[in-house]
Amino acid sequence: MDMTVNTQPASSPERAKEEARKIIAIEDLSLVFETNDGPVNALSHIDLDIHAGDFVSFIGPSGCGKTTLLRVIADLERQTEGSIQVDGTSPEDARLNRLYGYVFQAPGLFPWRTIAGNCKVPLEIFGMSKEQQQRHVDKYLELVGLGDFHKKFPWQLSGGMQQRASIARALSFEPELLLMDEPFGALDEITRDHLNLELLKIWRETRKTVVFVTHSIPEAVLLSTHIVVMSPRPGRIAKIIKSPLPRERTLEDRESPEFIALAQEVREALANDHRIN
Amino acid sequence: MFKSLHKSQAAALTLMVLALLVLWYLGALWLNSDLLINGYERRNIDWSFSQLLADAYSMKRPLLPTPDQIAAELYKSIFDTKISSKRSLVYHTGITLSSTLLGFLMGAVLGIVLAIGIVHNRTLERSLMPWVITSQTIPILAIAPMIIVVLGALNFTGLVPKAIISMYLSFFPVTIGMVKGLRAPDKLHMELLATYSAKPGEFFWKLRWPTALPYLFASLKIAIAASLVGAIVAELPTGAQGGLGARLLSGSYYGQTVQIWAALVVAAVLGAVLVALVGMMERKINRRMGIAA
Ligand SMILES: Nc1ncnc2c1ncn2[C@@H]1O[C@H](COP(=O)(O)OP(=O)(O)OP(=O)(O)O)[C@@H](O)[C@H]1O
Ligand SMILES: [Mg+2]
Numbered sequence: 001m002d003m004t005v006n007t008q009p010a011s012s013p014e015r016a017k018e019e020a021r022k023i024i025a026i027e028d029l030s031l032v033f034e035t036n037d038g039p040v041n042a043l044s045h046i047d048l049d050i051h052a053g054d055f056v057s058f059i060g061p062s063g064c065g066k067t068t069l070l071r072v073i074a075d076l077e078r079q080t081e082g083s084i085q086v087d088g089t090s091p092e093d094a095r096l097n098r099l100y101g102y103v104f105q106a107p108g109l110f111p112w113r114t115i116a117g118n119c120k121v122p123l124e125i126f127g128m129s130k131e132q133q134q135r136h137v138d139k140y141l142e143l144v145g146l147g148d149f150h151k152k153f154p155w156q157l158s159g160g161m162q163q164r165a166s167i168a169r170a171l172s173f174e175p176e177l178l179l180m181d182e183p184f185g186a187l188d189e190i191t192r193d194h195l196n197l198e199l200l201k202i203w204r205e206t207r208k209t210v211v212f213v214t215h216s217i218p219e220a221v222l223l224s225t226h227i228v229v230m231s232p233r234p235g236r237i238a239k240i241i242k243s244p245l246p247r248e249r250t251l252e253d254r255e256s257p258e259f260i261a262l263a264q265e266v267r268e269a270l271a272n273d274h275r276i277n
Numbered sequence: 278m279f280k281s282l283h284k285s286q287a288a289a290l291t292l293m294v295l296a297l298l299v300l301w302y303l304g305a306l307w308l309n310s311d312l313l314i315n316g317y318e319r320r321n322i323d324w325s326f327s328q329l330l331a332d333a334y335s336m337k338r339p340l341l342p343t344p345d346q347i348a349a350e351l352y353k354s355i356f357d358t359k360i361s362s363k364r365s366l367v368y369h370t371g372i373t374l375s376s377t378l379l380g381f382l383m384g385a386v387l388g389i390v391l392a393i394g395i396v397h398n399r400t401l402e403r404s405l406m407p408w409v410i411t412s413q414t415i416p417i418l419a420i421a422p423m424i425i426v427v428l429g430a431l432n433f434t435g436l437v438p439k440a441i442i443s444m445y446l447s448f449f450p451v452t453i454g455m456v457k458g459l460r461a462p463d464k465l466h467m468e469l470l471a472t473y474s475a476k477p478g479e480f481f482w483k484l485r486w487p488t489a490l491p492y493l494f495a496s497l498k499i500a501i502a503a504s505l506v507g508a509i510v511a512e513l514p515t516g517a518q519g520g521l522g523a524r525l526l527s528g529s530y531y532g533q534t535v536q537i538w539a540a541l542v543v544a545a546v547l548g549a550v551l552v553a554l555v556g557m558m559e560r561k562i563n564r565r566m567g568i569a570a
Contacts, residue, residue: 074472076468076471076472095472095474096474098473098474100472101472102469102472104465104468104469106465108463108465108466108469110466110483110484110487111566111567112487112490112566112567113567114567121469121470121473121483122473124483125470125473125474125475125479125483126473153567155567
């Protein structure tokens with residue numbers, strides 16, 4: 001994905017190829033939930049491509065299908081029409097290939113396991129050796145700033161720390177793709193800022209692809225290379241905005257004219273959409 | 278503040294026990310005096326109240342023995358009798374305890390296995406659950422002799438038939454508790470494992486089983502008490518030579534009320550101890566699972 005401003009070291013041909021790779025290809029995808037009081041059109045005619053190395057945010061009003069779209073990518077939900085390819089295969093095969101780590105809105109840690117023990121759950125399932133498990137857990141707990149909390153149980157940690165632990169758990173098996181559903185939704189602004197920066201750092205350092213659901217315009221603008229604005233009833237994509245911001249970002253960038261202009265664009269896309277409804 | 282609360286609680290408890298003891302002695306006097314007065318009159322003895330009082334509290338076969346008589350009998354049959362002797366309560370307790378524990382183990386295993394089947398298989402649920410429930414509506418006193426006789430005919434005697442009756446009573450709470458427990462995992466936790474493409478065995482060991490443990494222990498406490506009841510009931514109709522149930526039965530044959538009460542006290546204490554042991558095991562596991570502080 002080319003960017004107007006790119007502070008990355010001169011991109012090698014290899015890297016350019018890597019970035020061009022389509023990780024997610026969604027074509028004319030619709031999803032209808034059959035409920036007791038009739039069908040719900042959760043997603044309608046979605047077209048979306050996500051490339052390796054992108055940081056894509058879904059933003060939109062409550063009930064517009066952000067979670068559902070993320071769940072379709074993760075093979076937790078099946079579309080009723082259209083097609084989706086994840087890394088060139090079906091979402092099911094991508095799941096079986098351990099392509100993605102999913103971070104839910106709630107930490108979802110097992111209360112009977114320590115923080116390190118929680119991070120080991122996927123590693124145990126994937127049959128990693130004990131030493132390798134330990135190495136990965138050490139590395140990623142350190143990365144999310146929980147290096148001193150291996151032996152603590154979840155209830156001994158604050159909500160923000162628990163959410164960081166759940167991110168470490170998703171990173172621990174080094175998936176190529178991170179799917180995050182409002183991971184910082186329940187946190188206060190200061191913790192959120194802090195975690196946003198950490199996430200940006202992880203994303204830059206590990207060169208992952210991130211699909212990120214949020215309600216917050218500043219968060220979406222701060223983090224994303226692409227912002228997907230969605231609208232409800234039926235859930236569809238209203239606009240895809242490509243960010244002109246460099247990959248290297250700081251909280252201070254939020255004062256910059258580009259940032260403010262981009263936030264304004266997102267806000268307008270969301271508002272336009274409301275007028276239509 | 279806490280200390281004084283503790284003290285007042287202890288005082289209240291002491292008062293309660295004292296009141297119960299007074300009531301007990303009054304009740305013993307009241308219940309036993311009829312028998313005594315009849316005896317005096319039959320033998321034309323002049324009796325005084327003090328005589329009645331002394332006699333009422335020292336009868337060999339009272340209608341209601343006094344706590345001190347029971348305590349004396351307990352002391353005699355526990356500490357003053359050789360353990361191998363048939364008069365030793367320790368000997369009888371040992372017999373009942375072994376079939377209680379064996380039955381409890383079998384019941385726990387059966388209960389867990391049934392619950393696993395029921396949770397993982399809808400057909401099993403529909404075909405098994407009605408039987409599980411019906412099994413508990415049949416009075417145990419009615420089928421215990423049948424089970425003992427049938428198993429006796431098959432040359433199963435002694436410990437095993439009694440344990441089977443304990444199992445019959447104890448598997449039920451375990452099944453019910455474990456079905457609930459194994460179904461208790463959060464949807465979020467289930468989906469988390471689904472994103473790892475976990476296999477059914479991994480769902481079970483990493484999620485369902487740990488989630489179900491608190492339910493299991495709640496059930497095990499009920500089950501072990503039920504097991505004890507089962508073991509004692511099983512000793513009643515068999516004319517068993519040993520066990521607390523046999524002790525109760527022979528006590529009632531010969532009007533040995535003191536013996537009956539002593540056996541009852543031991544059974545009650547044994548039940549409390551067994552439940553407490555399960556509770557201790559629960560706390561130990563809770564600590565390991567980081568639940569208790
Ligand atoms: N399992 C389900 N069964 C029936 N309807 C569902 C189901 N899941 C979601 N829906 C419906 O689909 C629509 C989209 O839901 P979704 O959870 O994707 O919204 P969202 O954009 O994530 O909202 P929020 O921002 O509040 O999390 C909603 O109308 C919701 O009621
Ligand atoms: Mg949602």
